[in-house]
Amino acid sequence: MVMPMNRVVGIETEYGALIHDAELSSEAWPARVRSHIFRQAKLGALDLHYRDYEEPPGNGGFLVNGGRLYLDMGHIEYASPECVRLRDAVTYDLAGDALLLQALREMGATDRVSFIKNNIDHYTGATFGCHENYLMHRATQFAPVVLGTLLSFLATRQLYTGAGRVGQAHPLAFDFEPPGSSAPVEYQISQRADHIVNDIYQWVQFNRAIINARDEPLADYRKFRRLHLLIGDSNMSPFATALKLGATSCVLTLLEEGKFPRGLVLDDAVAATRELSHHPDGPWHVSLENGRSIDALEVQWRFLECAAKHLHGQDVETDWLLESWSFVLDSLASNRYALIGGVDWITKRWLLESFIEAEKVSWNHPWLLSLDLEYHNIDPARGLFFEVKSGKRIAEWNETVRRAEAACSPPRNSRAAGRARAVDFFRNSDLPYVINWDSIAAGPHDILLMSDPFRSYTREVSSFIGKVERQLS
Numbered sequence: 001m002v003m004p005m006n007r008v009v010g011i012e013t014e015y016g017a018l019i020h021d022a023e024l025s026s027e028a029w030p031a032r033v034r035s036h037i038f039r040q041a042k043l044g045a046l047d048l049h050y051r052d053y054e055e056p057p058g059n060g061g062f063l064v065n066g067g068r069l070y071l072d073m074g075h076i077e078y079a080s081p082e083c084v085r086l087r088d089a090v091t092y093d094l095a096g097d098a099l100l101l102q103a104l105r106e107m108g109a110t111d112r113v114s115f116i117k118n119n120i121d122h123y124t125g126a127t128f129g130c131h132e133n134y135l136m137h138r139a140t141q142f143a144p145v146v147l148g149t150l151l152s153f154l155a156t157r158q159l160y161t162g163a164g165r166v167g168q169a170h171p172l173a174f175d176f177e178p179p180g181s182s183a184p185v186e187y188q189i190s191q192r193a194d195h196i197v198n199d200i201y202q203w204v205q206f207n208r209a210i211i212n213a214r215d216e217p218l219a220d221y222r223k224f225r226r227l228h229l230l231i232g233d234s235n236m237s238p239f240a241t242a243l244k245l246g247a248t249s250c251v252l253t254l255l256e257e258g259k260f261p262r263g264l265v266l267d268d269a270v271a272a273t274r275e276l277s278h279h280p281d282g283p284w285h286v287s288l289e290n291g292r293s294i295d296a297l298e299v300q301w302r303f304l305e306c307a308a309k310h311l312h313g314q315d316v317e318t319d320w321l322l323e324s325w326s327f328v329l330d331s332l333a334s335n336r337y338a339l340i341g342g343v344d345w346i347t348k349r350w351l352l353e354s355f356i357e358a359e360k361v362s363w364n365h366p367w368l369l370s371l372d373l374e375y376h377n378i379d380p381a382r383g384l385f386f387e388v389k390s391g392k393r394i395a396e397w398n399e400t401v402r403r404a405e406a407a408c409s410p411p412r413n414s415r416a417a418g419r420a421r422a423v424d425f426f427r428n429s430d431l432p433y434v435i436n437w438d439s440i441a442a443g444p445h446d447i448l449l450m451s452d453p454f455r456s457y458t459r460e461v462s463s464f465i466g467k468v469e470r471q472l473s
Contacts, residue, residue: 007252008082008135008219008414008453009089009245010067013096013234014075014128016116018373029113030076033103034060037069038427041103043408044069045427049434062423062435064408065095066416075128076100076115081416082453086246086317087401088411090238095406097378102407110379117234118376119191120165122369127169127195127208130234134227134249135219135453140256148265148289151199153251153303154210154231155266155273156286156296160328161244162189162277163233164345166352166363166372169194185278186363187352189345191233193277199269210269218437220451227252231273236376236385238398239342243328246321250307259310261302265289272296280349300329327393341390341398348375351384415450418457425465431472442468 017029038046044063047070050056060070066081078096083089100115120127168185188194198209212228219226229248235241254260266272267287276284276296284296308322331338339346352368361367377383390398410420415438422440426433434441440461441447448464450457 006084007249008084008133009086009249010080010082010133011089011093011241011245012077012079012129012131012133013093013117014072014077014119014130015096015100015378016075016118016121016128016373016376018114018116018377019112020114021112027074029109030071030074033100033107033113033115034069034071034076036103036107037063037099041106042427043099045423045433045435047435048432062419063099064410064420064423064427065092065406066410066414066420066423067092067095068437069096069099073128081410081419082414083411083416084414084454085411086242086249086321089245090241090401091403091406092411093241094238094402098402098404098407101378104379110381114377114379114382116373116376117236117378118163118373119234120169122167122372125169127192129230130192130232131212132227132229132232132245132248134229134252135217136225136227136252137256138217138221138223138225140225145265146255146260147200148269149260149262150251150255151210151269152264152266152286152299153248154229155269156276156284156299157244157247158190158193158231158233158273158277159284159296159300159332160339160343161232161235161240162193162343162345163191163235163240163376164189164280164348164372165191166368168278187280187349188277189280190273190277192231193273196231196270196273210273219453224453233344234376235344236383237342237344237347237394238401239324239390239394240344242321242397242401243325247303247307247325250311250318250321251303254303254306254310257310259306261306263288263290264294264299264302280345297329297333304329324393338391339394341388342394344375344385347385347388348372351375351388412456413454415453415455415457418450418455418461421458421461422465431468440464446471 038044038061044061046058046061048057062068068079070077080092083092104110104113166187195208196210200209200211200213208230210231212230217224217226232244267289272286285293286296287293304325311318312322336346340350341347375384380386410416422435431442438451439449446468448460
């Protein structure tokens with residue numbers, strides 16, 4: 001039996017930059033912060049080579065915590081290191097926030113620049129991603145009914161993973177006529193829902209899909225595949241991040257073991273994603289391909305019941321996830337206020353409704369867009385999320401997964417540990433090197449492959465570095 005989180009998991013987060021001084025360039029600051037992290041703080045080793053035609057030398061590099069930071073289309077993007085435990089996966093996602101915030105503090109720029117962990121620009125219509133990565137067995141068969149069932153889970157999980165947004169996507173965000181809505185949307189559940197136009201597609205930038213079909217395992221392709229999801233929102237609540245990664249990992253374990261619930265394939269997963277998001281008050285009905293209509297919460301309960309039947313009792317972390325998943329689904333039906341601080345779209349909506357009532361303004365007031373952004377400010381001194389008081393269950397998780405050392409030390413039970421050892425060596429070296437997710441190289445001949453993400457490779461990397469040093473002496 002495979003444990004649900006005994007798989008490699010990681011998140012790629014693109015951060016928005018908010019400039020508080022009109023004389024400063026919003027385009028320059030991500031590059032300045034990137035340079036500070038690598039050159040002044042020396043928390044990583046910059047790439048010395050082209051990784052892509054849009055990634056020249058110096059555009060980014062790997063970090064001493066085993067993760068990666070680089071510029072992508074003007075945004076800073078942080079990719080967490082490989083994690084095999086749920087708590088670590090959340091902790092190392094938060095480490096990206098800590099890295100950027102510490103850089104701003106060291107640069108004395110926190111009063112002029114903020115990084116925003118969200119997925120939309122209200123003013124240009126642009127969207128930027130939070131991509132989830134799950135390592136899976138290569139032998140896993142994605143038959144149409146299996147894939148359809150997975151899409152049903154992903155379309156409906158936004159009920160507890162959505163980050164919430166004011167309004168809806170601007171038509172200029174598309175190069176085609178987007179689907180219309182019967183009524184203006186004042187507030188919706190998910191930031192990404194309006195921008196998802198396909199269920200499965202290979203190219204990310206211009207045709208955003210629920211699942212990215214590109215087969216790039218970054219590991220031994222004979223054993224592994226990487227499921228790359230584009231549908232998720234960036235979460236401010238660590239509790240929501242845990243639910244997003246943990247529940248999805250449970251569902252993937254059911255998929256791998258052939259224990260998926262039956263009869264849950266949606267008629268149109270993309271349309272259902274958008275329709276659910278546009279109705280924060282419900283009803284949350286979705287249409288199945290068999291012609292029936294079903295409540296989206298019932299879809300989630302079916303997945304949870306299946307996961308509890310097959311996975312309960314394996315370890316403390318899995319049982320925590322199953323219990324928390326149940327608590328959230330119960331609360332969504334009976335007491336949403338119990339989820340304040342834990343489910344972002346509910347938390348943000350509660351804050352905005354409090355503001356609307358106090359200031360006697362409407363949902364289309366410009367203040368609401370500004371407050372929407374400030375909810376996602378990663379600086380506790382400015383971000384609205386940090387002002388919220390949560391219940392004990394949620395508050396304890398949100399605090400205990402914030403570990404300062406995660407920004408500068410890797411998880412020890414994945415190959416991130418070996419990569420971090422290499423980064424630590426090469427960041428202070430004048431030697432030519434190449435660092436990748438699955439290999440490191442020094443010069444044209446010395447290469448170490450790291451094709452198994454579950455191995456730490458610390459001994460192998462130390463031996464590799466020792467060999468390089470001996471050749472120099």
